[in-house]
Amino acid sequence: MYISVFALVFLIGPAAEALDNGLALTPTMGWLHWERFMCNTDCDQDPDNCISERLFMQVADVMVKEGWKEAGYEYVCIDDCWPYHQRDNQGRLQADPKRFPGGIKKLADYVHSRGLKLGIYADVGNKTCAGYPGSLGYYDTDAQTFAEWGVDLLKFDGCFMDWTLLGEGYMNMSRALNQTGRSIVYSCEWPLYEWRFQKPNYTAIRETCNHWRNSADVLDSWSSIKSISAWTADYQDTIVPAAGPGGWNDPDMLVIGNFGLSHDQQESQMALWAIMAAPLFMSNDLRNICPRSKELLQNKHVISINQDPLGKQGYLSGKVDGFEVWERPLSKQRLAIAVLNKQEIGGPRGFVIRAAQGWRVCTPACNVTQILPHYKDMGVQPMFSKMVVRVNPSGTVLLTVVPVSGDFKEVYSMEWQDTSVRHHNNAFL
Ligand SMILES: *[C@@H]1O[C@H](CO)[C@@H](O)[C@H](O)[C@H]1NC(C)=O
Ligand SMILES: *[C@@H]1O[C@H](CO)[C@@H](O)[C@H](O)[C@H]1NC(C)=O
Ligand SMILES: *[C@@H]1O[C@H](CO)[C@@H](O)[C@H](O)[C@H]1NC(C)=O
Ligand SMILES: *[C@@H]1O[C@H](CO)[C@@H](O)[C@H](O)[C@H]1NC(C)=O
Ligand SMILES: *[C@@H]1O[C@H](CO)[C@@H](O)[C@H](O)[C@H]1NC(C)=O
Numbered sequence: 527m528y529i530s531v532f533a534l535v536f537l538i539g540p541a542a543e544a545l546d547n548g549l550a551l552t553p554t555m556g557w558l559h560w561e562r563f564m565c566n567t568d569c570d571q572d573p574d575n576c577i578s579e580r581l582f583m584q585v586a587d588v589m590v591k592e593g594w595k596e597a598g599y600e601y602v603c604i605d606d607c608w609p610y611h612q613r614d615n616q617g618r619l620q621a622d623p624k625r626f627p628g629g630i631k632k633l634a635d636y637v638h639s640r641g642l643k644l645g646i647y648a649d650v651g652n653k654t655c656a657g658y659p660g661s662l663g664y665y666d667t668d669a670q671t672f673a674e675w676g677v678d679l680l681k682f683d684g685c686f687m688d689w690t691l692l693g694e695g696y697m698n699m700s701r702a703l704n705q706t707g708r709s710i711v712y713s714c715e716w717p718l719y720e721w722r723f724q725k726p727n728y729t730a731i732r733e734t735c736n737h738w739r740n741s742a743d744v745l746d747s748w749s750s751i752k753s754i755s756a757w758t759a760d761y762q763d764t765i766v767p768a769a770g771p772g773g774w775n776d777p778d779m780l781v782i783g784n785f786g787l788s789h790d791q792q793e794s795q796m797a798l799w800a801i802m803a804a805p806l807f808m809s810n811d812l813r814n815i816c817p818r819s820k821e822l823l824q825n826k827h828v829i830s831i832n833q834d835p836l837g838k839q840g841y842l843s844g845k846v847d848g849f850e851v852w853e854r855p856l857s858k859q860r861l862a863i864a865v866l867n868k869q870e871i872g873g874p875r876g877f878v879i880r881a882a883q884g885w886r887v888c889t890p891a892c893n894v895t896q897i898l899p900h901y902k903d904m905g906v907q908p909m910f911s912k913m914v915v916r917v918n919p920s921g922t923v924l925l926t927v928v929p930v931s932g933d934f935k936e937v938y939s940m941e942w943q944d945t946s947v948r949h950h951n952n953a954f955l
Contacts, residue, residue: 542728542729542732542733542768543732543733544732544733544736544770544771544772544773545700545712545732545733545734545735545736545772545773546772547703547704547709547710547711547712547736547772548709549709549710549711549736549772550711550736550737550771550772550773550774550805551771551772551835551837552771552832552833552834552835552837553737553774553803553804553805553806553832553833554600554601554679554711554713554736554737554774554805554806554807555598555599555600555601555805555806555807555829555833556599556600556601556602556603556643556645556679556806556807556808557585557589557594557599557601557602557603557807557808557809557810557812558603558605558645558681558779558807558808558809559577559581559582559603559604559605559809560605560606560743560779560809561743561744561745561746561778561779561781561784561809562746562781562784562809562810562811563575563576563577563581563809564607565577565606565607565656566607567607567622567625569624569625575811576625577604577605577607577608577625578625578626579621579625579626579627579628579632579633582602582604582633582637582644583633583636583637584813585602585812585813586602586636586637586640586642587640588812588813589602589640589642589812590640590641590642592812592820593824594812594823594824595640595641595642597823597824597826597829598806598829598833599806599808600642600643601642601643601644601645601678601679601711601807602637602642602643602644602645603644603645603646603647603679603681603807604644604645604646604647605647605681606647606654606655606656606658606683607654607656607658608621608622608625608626608630608646608647608658609621609622609654609658609659610622610623611658611659612659613659613664617664617667618667618668618671619648619659619661619664619668619671629675630644630646630675630677631674631675631676634675634676634677634678635676638676643678643679644676644677644678644679645677645678645679645680645681645711645713646672646675646677646679646680646681647680647681647682647683648660648661648668648672648680648681648682648683649661649662649682649683649684649685649686649687650662650682650683650684650687650692650695650696650699650716651684651685651686651687651688651695652686652687653685653686654683654685654686655683655685655686660685660686660687661682661699662686662687662695665695665698665699665702666702666705668699668702669699669702669703669705669706669710670702670706672703672706672708672710673703673706673707673708673710676708677708677710678709678710678711679710679711679712679713680699680703680710680711680712680713681713681715682696682699682712682713682714682715683715684715684716684718684719687719689719689720689722689723692716692719692720693716693720693727693730696714696716696731696734696735697730697734699712700712700734700735711736711737712734712735712736713735713736713737713738713739713776713805714731714734714735714737714738714739715738715739716731716734716735716738717731717738717739717740718738718739718740718741718742721740725764728764728765728767728768729768731768731773732768732770732772732773735773736772736773736774737773737774737775737776737805738773738774738775738776739776739777739778740757740758740761740765740775740776740777741753741754741757741758741777741778742754742757743778744777744778744779744781744809745781745786746781746784746785746786746787747786747787748786748787748788748791748920750781750786751781751787751791751794751795751798752868754777754778755777755798755802755842755850758775758777758802758842759841759842759850762841762842765839766839766840766841769803769837769838769839770837770838770839771835771837774803774804774805774839775802775803775804775839776804776805777799777802777804778807779807779808779809780795780796780799780806780807780808780809780810780823781795781809781810782795782796782808782810782819782822782823783808783810783811783812783815783816783819783820783823784809784810784811788920789818789819789822790899790918790919790920790921790922791920791921792819792822793822793898793899793921793922793924794866794920794921794922796822796823796825796828796898797828797852797864797866797897797898797922797924798852798864798866798922799832800828800829800831800832800854800862800864800924801831801839801840801852801853801854801862801864801924802839802840802854803832803834803837803838803839803840803854804832806829806832808823822898825897825898827895827897827901827926828897828898828924831854831856831862831897831924831926834854834856834857834862835857836855836856836857838854838855838856839854840852840853840854840855840862840864841853841854846877847877848867848868848869848875849865849866849867849868849875849877849917850864850865850866850868851863851864851865851866852864852866856926858928859887859928859929860887860926860927860928860929861887861926861927862897862924862925862926863879863924863925863926863927864922864923864924864925865877865879865915865917865922865923865924865925866917866920866921866922867917867918867919867920867921867922868920869919870919870920871919872919873918873919874916874917874918874919874921875916875917875919876914876915876916876917877914877915877916877917877923878912878913878914879912879913879914879915879925880912887927887929888907888908888909888927888929889909889929890908890909890931891906891907891908891909891929891930891931892906892907892909892927892928892929892930893905893906893907893927893928893929893930894906894907894913894925894926894927894928895925895926895927895928896915896923896924896925897924897925897926898922898923898924899918899921899922899923904925906930907927
């Protein structure tokens with residue numbers, strides 16, 4: 527019954543033209559303040575956690591010292607609540623002078639001196655979501671200001687905007703950014719705000735933005751991760767074909783290393799975001815993060831699935847017995863497979879992965895590697911072998927399968943009888 531979903535994703539064909547700015551050829555990686563630090567502007571009472579230049583400088587320092595930059599996390603991104611409540615007398619945005627005494631230009635220089643890039647936030651409408659000045663009517667001015675400051679990424683929110691003008695606004699800002707001549711990653715929320723009224727035009731979105739938010743803000747909870755992955759699966763026929771080098775669906779920040787997810791759930795978020803070819807923006811306190819979360823976020827095998835150069839987003843390929851199976855085609859005919867145990871009761875449960883049909887890449891056999899929860903060589907599996915993985919409640923087992931050549935005929939003719947008779951209940955695809 528999942529064959530139709532599967533086929534459709536592939537029939538729609540290659541993604542449309544991406545925004546031609548040479549950026550985000552693989553999903554953007556970095557850190558973004560919102561989920562963890564929100565609109566905390568109280569630097570008197572809470573100097574370590576308020577939205578201030580100090581926070582971003584400390585994060586930049588830690589990113590270099592603690593291996594984040596080396597792992598690929600590059601963009602240090604400011605979200606809402608950085609500006610002063612009024613524009614200056616020339617109509618330009620200005621940073622809150624108390625919290626950003628050096629100004630954004632100096633902060634950008636600092637971040638660049640660490641070999642990292644700086645992201646900033648603005649809004650397509652009259653006001654930002656937290657009520658700071660919006661960019662409507664000021665797109666050229668704001669793009670120019672950001673370029674002069676040395677900003678490398680713009681997250682452009684969609685609050686306080688007439689929805690019928692969303693497309694125009696996002697496209698105008700895209701043009702304004704282009705005209706500055708500076709390379710600035712353009713992170714949009716256009717579809718998120720348009721879905722409430724009509725189906726967005728993903729061809730136009732891909733031509734305009736480097737990534738785009740589709741669904742609600744992530745929270746620090748498993749129910750939030752579940753609802754984002756459920757939304758992504760429900761709309762995958764529409765959104766998966768829109769992703770590719772230069773433009774990505776953005777399911778929002780990684781909340782790994784915070785308070786709301788168990789370690790299994792953190793692994794599930796990391797695995798799903800890798801399958802979904804999602805931008806990886808951590809929102810956590812890198813100055814104080816538990817070693818296991820750090821190790822997970824820096825896992826080079828998972829990151830290399832996320833950053834796979836083929837740039838095809840994965841999709842939900844089957845739901846069986848309280849499990850979800852997600853797949854992502856990778857370069858060199860490889861495949862990533864995530865098996866998520868959705869049952870939130872009991873202990874680890876076995877799931878039979880049957881290679882027949884589904885793993886068409888495994889002709890005649892595949893080399894299987896488990897990436898999460900632990901790196902493990904699972905050996906060469908002939909096309910019709912079946913493997914059992916054990917998955918913790920709300921946890922995920924992430925695998926890669928790589929085709930290998932060889933003569934495995936005898937083995938799989940035997941296995942064929944076995945699997946077709948006894949295991950059809952657990953077969954997916
Ligand atoms: C602006 O757009 C043109 C044409 O699409 C492209 O060639 C150029 O690289 C873009 N420049 C920047 C700075 O994004
Ligand atoms: C922005 O604010 C102005 C002045 O209040 C109002 O006339 C206009 O309709 C608003 N625009 C949008 C897109 O909400
Ligand atoms: C977009 O730009 C066009 C052409 O300059 C202009 O007519 C239109 O009002 C702009 N729309 C918005 C929402 O800024
Ligand atoms: C969607 O956008 C593309 C590119 O801008 C355009 O060619 C196409 O006509 C639009 N489709 C619809 C249904 O509006
Ligand atoms: C299978 O992959 C593992 C890495 O997981 C590698 O060490 C091994 O050499 C590979 N085996 C074959 C036959 O390709």
